[in-house]
Amino acid sequence: MGRAKLPRKSTNIDMTAMCDVAFLLLSFFILTTKFKPSEAIAVTTPKSVSAKIAPQKDFVQIILDKDGKVFLTMDDEAKKEQIANTLNSTKNLGINPTAFKKALFIGAPFGSLNSFLQLPEDRRKGNALPGIPVKDSSNNELTEWMRLIKDAYTGQKQPALLLKGDNLAKYPAFKAIIDAFKKNDLLKFQMITNPEGAPVGTDLWKRGQAGEKQEEL
Amino acid sequence: MAEMDTSSGGGHKKGPGVKKGKKLSTRVDLTPMVDLGFLLITFFIFTTTMSQATAMRLFLPKDADKPEDQNKAKESGVITILLGKDNHVFYYEGILDNNASNFKSSNFHDIRQVLINKKARTPEKDMVVVIKPSNDCTYKNVVDMLDEMAINILKRYALVDISEPEAKLVQISDQSAAASGQN
Numbered sequence: 341m342g343r344a345k346l347p348r349k350s351t352n353i354d355m356t357a358m359c360d361v362a363f364l365l366l367s368f369f370i371l372t373t374k375f376k377p378s379e380a381i382a383v384t385t386p387k388s389v390s391a392k393i394a395p396q397k398d399f400v401q402i403i404l405d406k407d408g409k410v411f412l413t414m415d416d417e418a419k420k421e422q423i424a425n426t427l428n429s430t431k432n433l434g435i436n437p438t439a440f441k442k443a444l445f446i447g448a449p450f451g452s453l454n455s456f457l458q459l460p461e462d463r464r465k466g467n468a469l470p471g472i473p474v475k476d477s478s479n480n481e482l483t484e485w486m487r488l489i490k491d492a493y494t495g496q497k498q499p500a501l502l503l504k505g506d507n508l509a510k511y512p513a514f515k516a517i518i519d520a521f522k523k524n525d526l527l528k529f530q531m532i533t534n535p536e537g538a539p540v541g542t543d544l545w546k547r548g549q550a551g552e553k554q555e556e557l
Numbered sequence: 558m559a560e561m562d563t564s565s566g567g568g569h570k571k572g573p574g575v576k577k578g579k580k581l582s583t584r585v586d587l588t589p590m591v592d593l594g595f596l597l598i599t600f601f602i603f604t605t606t607m608s609q610a611t612a613m614r615l616f617l618p619k620d621a622d623k624p625e626d627q628n629k630a631k632e633s634g635v636i637t638i639l640l641g642k643d644n645h646v647f648y649y650e651g652i653l654d655n656n657a658s659n660f661k662s663s664n665f666h667d668i669r670q671v672l673i674n675k676k677a678r679t680p681e682k683d684m685v686v687v688i689k690p691s692n693d694c695t696y697k698n699v700v701d702m703l704d705e706m707a708i709n710i711l712k713r714y715a716l717v718d719i720s721e722p723e724a725k726l727v728q729i730s731d732q733s734a735a736a737s738g739q740n
Contacts, residue, residue, distance in 0.1 A: 352584075354587075355586070355587030356587055359587045359590050359591045359594060362595050362598065363594050365594075366597050366598050369601045373601070386696065386697040386700040386701065386704075387704075388611065388700060388703075388704040388707070389704055389707055389708055390613040390704075391611060392612055394610045394611060505696040508695055509695060510695060511640070511691070511698070514690075515690075518716075521617060527616055528615075529614075531613045531700060532610050532612055533611055533612065533700065533704075542709060543708070543709050544708045544709070544710055545708075547710065
């Protein structure tokens with residue numbers, strides 16, 4: 341029987357192209373990865389099911405670290421300068437508005453604010469600083485700060501209030517911050533969290549399965 | 558592509574006595590390299606966390622000065638959750654008995670079932686969750702509990718200061734829980 345002979349083909353595939361693609365992707369991922377900027381104040385935020393992205397501009401952020409120390413940051417430099425000037429005229433602190441404007445965060449009582457601002461930026465580390473005193477309810481300096489900020493934004497859209505708290509921070513410090521907000525009638529704020537999926541079987545999960553959007557609470 | 562021309566010159570035959578140099582193929586098997594490449598890609602993709610932080614909203618109620626201004630809640634629909642030290646959770650339904658007989662202990666895992674049961678039993682408009690963090694609980698505990706409200710879609714909840722007898726009760730229960738944990 342004359343069977344047609346099939347030519348034997350090699351099963352070797354040229355992997356070069358695939359290799360190229362793999363490494364191209366690899367280098368792409370490595371290069372596009374942004375490293376987290378090292379932060380002066382180490383904070384590990386808790387997780388929540390909230391899917392709302394935290395605002396990236398026009399915010400005032402209160403940082404609560406694990407020892408219960410409170411720091412304040414805000415992104416609007418013009419407002420910061422304005423606050424510094426107000427502080428100088430009302431409390432006679434004699435701080436340098438430019439230094440205040442450039443400071444990434446504020447973490448000292450009013451009394452030692454001046455010496456705090458004279459520290460070089462790289463020596464302002466969360467664990468070595470006193471933070472804004474809040475614990476004493478009769479002398480909660482954050483209340484004062486919030487009033488200053490509120491006044492600075494009078495007649496404008498109020499900034500988004502963010503609270504970035506550490507997992508291990510104790511509740512009294514958190515309460516002191518809430519009190520400072522409340523005293524200034526700032527009743528809406530947002531807590532920075534890490535995203536996490538809704539646990540399977542719960543009402544929120546069922547709603548997610550039904551394709552409804554997570555409503556704003 | 559990944560090979561080099563090793564054939565010598567124009568390929569002319571050498572003389573009869575001359576040994577032929579063995580032609581070595583320079584073709585490299587790139588399969589392991591591809592494997593490695595994709596392995597690294599997968600590794601990088603899985604280890605990258607989205608740094609996009611999310612935010613959880615919380616609306617604070619305005620402090621009501623006069624007691625008659627405060628919101629009233631039906632006793633049957635109220636569940637009070639107390640947060641203690643070391644992630645302890647306690648709860649009671651309605652009003653706390655004088656002898657604290659309805660004061661129950663729970664944890665962050667079981668409290669969800671308690672809330673789901675309560676939600677199923679009570680009409681929606683009566684259901685109120687009162688969260689009372691004690692001074693020993695952490696920020697994480699509070700956020701977790703607020704998150705629990707979002708998870709179970711409980712619309713009415715309040716963050717309330719703990720009262721003196723409750724704080725004591727939580728403290729005692731914390732100690733007894735710690736003691737039983739040691740034994």
